[in-house]
Amino acid sequence: MTTENLIGIIVDDDFASKHIPPFPKPSFISFEHPFRIKAILNHLERNNIFSNNRIVKVKPKSITQAIIEVAHSKYHIETIKRISNMGGGLLEEEVFITEDTYALAKKAIGGAIEAMEGVISNKYAQSFALIRPPGHHAFREKASGLCIFNNIANSILYLRKQLNFNQKIAIIDIDDHFGDGLARYFYDDPSVLYFSIHEFDFTEGNLGMMDELGIDDGIGKNINFPVPEGITNEDFYYCLDLLEPILNEFQPILIVVAAGFDMYYADPIGNCSLTSIAYNQFAERILKIAENVCGGKIAFILEGGYHIIGLPYCVEAIIKALLKENYEPPDYEKNLPFLIESKREDIDKIKTYLESVLNPYWDKITP
């Protein structure tokens, strides 16, 4: 077995026990709970994923505060640290801090860095960072929407600034929500493609719209595919028809998936209708593209996904695709009639519009 076939699963027990939301009863912030990671790990253990000889379980890279400073202002970092040292509190309605938050959020960045650095250095063929708190809503200056630090943006800027890795990176954000923080980091950067599929009813501050294409040299490299609530597995797969030629033309050296699973039909926060097989088919398709354009290099970084029973299946569905093994969805997901009410007509209109605005920037996109 050569090392390039290995799949690195980056995790730490602290993600499964620390940074506990202050309100136990269902409310928005209570869903971002250590149980998410605990449930995933239990499920992967039970299904013998960790005994597969292609899977390696790895700890996050240990990082210094200086590494967080490549992506975040000292004020923001010190604020998180200070409130953690005080024992915690609510920073704003959708951001809770506990005594463990600073340390855990720092560890989450280390997890995302290990996932990306491990793949570009051929330590792993692909990787999956099972980290929390999530990151894609966090900005340079502030925490937002359950996110403290922007794990993906921080890792990419670390690769750029500390490792001099300046090659092209494509981010595919499949979280139910628009990754407003993540998009902003690279809005003028032609070397980072940001492609987001998200529920448009849910975007905050009216962001994540179709005509947000990037600015300056980065124009055409920010692609927002807002979808109506209730999209099905087939609808989601169909959206990738827009992405595939763009990835082929962009030719990234690394693909990073902002792997949120809150489009899952039973998710308490998202309103879409995907089942776990959608994530299996997504990973199979992206892997095939990645094998053609970048030697299969993909790093999956956990973002949202809050259904404690469904989330572990979604993660398994992706790992099985990377292993090229058959994925068997759970029985409870079968024969649910509301999962087949396609939104194809609406999606077609959105896709056609996107093709028309993207056409000037991409040879392979025709209106």
Ligand SMILES: [Zn+2]
């Ligand atoms: Zn989300």
